Amino acid sequence: MFKPNFSLTLRHAALALALSACAGLVSAQTLHVELNTASLADAGFLDLQFNPSQVPASFASATISHLSGFGDLSGVALKGDVQQHAAGFVFGNTSDYNDLFQGITFGGKVSFDVTFGGLSDASPAALQSKFAVSLYGADGATALGNFNPQDGTLMSITWQPTAGAGVLSSDITDRTIAGVSAVPEPSTWAMLGAGLALVGVARRRKLSA
Numbered sequence: 001m002f003k004p005n006f007s008l009t010l011r012h013a014a015l016a017l018a019l020s021a022c023a024g025l026v027s028a029q030t031l032h033v034e035l036n037t038a039s040l041a042d043a044g045f046l047d048l049q050f051n052p053s054q055v056p057a058s059f060a061s062a063t064i065s066h067l068s069g070f071g072d073l074s075g076v077a078l079k080g081d082v083q084q085h086a087a088g089f090v091f092g093n094t095s096d097y098n099d100l101f102q103g104i105t106f107g108g109k110v111s112f113d114v115t116f117g118g119l120s121d122a123s124p125a126a127l128q129s130k131f132a133v134s135l136y137g138a139d140g141a142t143a144l145g146n147f148n149p150q151d152g153t154l155m156s157i158t159w160q161p162t163a164g165a166g167v168l169s170s171d172i173t174d175r176t177i178a179g180v181s182a183v184p185e186p187s188t189w190a191m192l193g194a195g196l197a198l199v200g201v202a203r204r205r206k207l208s209a
Contacts, residue, residue, distance in 0.1 A: 029115060029116050029117065029165060029166070029168065030113055030114070030115040030116075030182075030183040031113070031114050031115075031116075031157060031168065031170070031180050031181065031182060031183060032111065032112075032113050032180065032181045032182070032183050033111060033112055033113075033114055033133065033155070033157075033178070033179070033180050034109060034110070034111040034178075034179045034180075034181075035069075035109065035110040035111065035133070035135065035154070035177055035178055035179075036109050036176070036177055036179075037104075037106040037107060037108060037109070037110060037135070037177065038107060038108070038109075039176065039177070040106035040107070040135070040144055040145075040177075041106060041107075042105075042106060042138060043103065043104065043105045043106060043138055044103070044104065044106055044135060044136050044137045044138055044140075044144065045101055045102065045103055045104065045135070045136040045137075045138075045140050046070070046100075046101075046102045046103075046104050046110060046133075046134075046135060047099065047100070047101050047102075047132075047133070047134040047135070047136060048064070048089075048091075048099070048100040048102075048131070048132070048133055048134075049091075049097070049098060049099045049100075049130075049131070049132045049134075050062040050082075050091035050092075050093060050098050050129060050130070050131045050132075051093065051096060051097060051098055051129065051130055051132070052093040052096065052127055052128075052129045053127050053128050053129070053130070054096075054127050055094075055095065055096045056094075057093055057127035057128075057129060058118060058119050058121040058126055058127060058161040059092070059093065059094070059118055059119045060092075060093050060116065060117065060118030060119070060129045060159050060161065060166070061090060061091060061092050061093070061116070061117050061118060062090075062091040062114050062115070062116055062129075062131045062159070063088065063089070063090045063091070063114065063115045063117075064088045064089050064091075064112045064113065064114050064115075065087045065088040065112065065113050065115070066087075066088070066111075066112055066113045067088055067111075067112045068109070068110065068111045068112065069104060069108055069109055069110035069111060070102055070104060070110065070112075071102070071103065071104050071105060073102065075102075075103060076100060076101070076102045077099075077100070077101040077102070078099070078100055078101075079097060079098065079099040079101075080095040080096075080097050080098035080099060081093065081094045081095050081098045082098050082099065082100055088112065091131070093118075093129040101140075113183055114131060114157065116131075116157075116159050116166065116168060117166075118159060118161055118166055119161065120161060120162065120163050120164060120165075120166075121161035121162070121163070122162065122163035126160070126161045126162070127161075128158050128159060128160045128161070129158070129159045130156050130157070130158050130159070131156060131157040131158075131159070132151065132153040132155075132156040133153060133154055133155050133156070133178060134147065134151075134152050134153050134154055135154060135177070136152075145173075145174040145176075145177045145178075146173055146174035146176070146177075147173060147174065148173045153173065154172070154173055154174045154177055154178040155170065155171065155172040155173065155174070155178040155180065156170070156171050157169070157170045157171075157180065158170075158171070
């Protein structure tokens with residue numbers, strides 16, 4: 001006679017939930033960017049851009065929020081399709097040059113979340129847009145770090161429109177300064193929490209058996 005193993009079933013369910021949560025991280029449209037400026041001296045500038053490969057392109061936006069280490073934003077310089085709001089800044093790709101230039105103090109960490117969105121476009125010729133991060137010295141012109149010699153960037157994140165949610169890819173040229181990680185959506189955290197809860201229930205049943 002078959003005797004169901006409820007503890008094993010719970011562990012399998014928990015594992016499935018955890019794997020589903022991790023899979024959600026791969027397709028997350030919000031990323032966390034962190035810049036460690038400990039190796040840099042004094043003060044300089046942070047430069048953020050979100051530009052299409054060509055105008056016009058399929059509409060896309062990049063919203064930065066949860067800003068840390070940005071300092072006083074009263075002197076921030078914005079060009080092109082960039083708007084400031086209470087929680088941060090919103091970049092569009094309706095013009096060919098969309099830029100945020102902000103003076104910062106080096107020596108600590110600068111971080112923010114960037115959320116990408118845009119219109120779906122299933123065309124093989126759909127144009128991508130690129131979010132780029134650079135640091136400059138006090139003169140506002142000397143690129144710092146192990147930057148890309150073509151454009152002076154330390155890292156970039158490319159948004160490629162698709163028939164669905166779009167695809168993100170990142171390129172980091174200086175990993176001692178720049179880093180990027182996925183930010184799970186609330187539903188992902190809930191799924192991961194449910195999986196951990198099931199693991200706890202299975203563990204308690206095994207100990208009490």
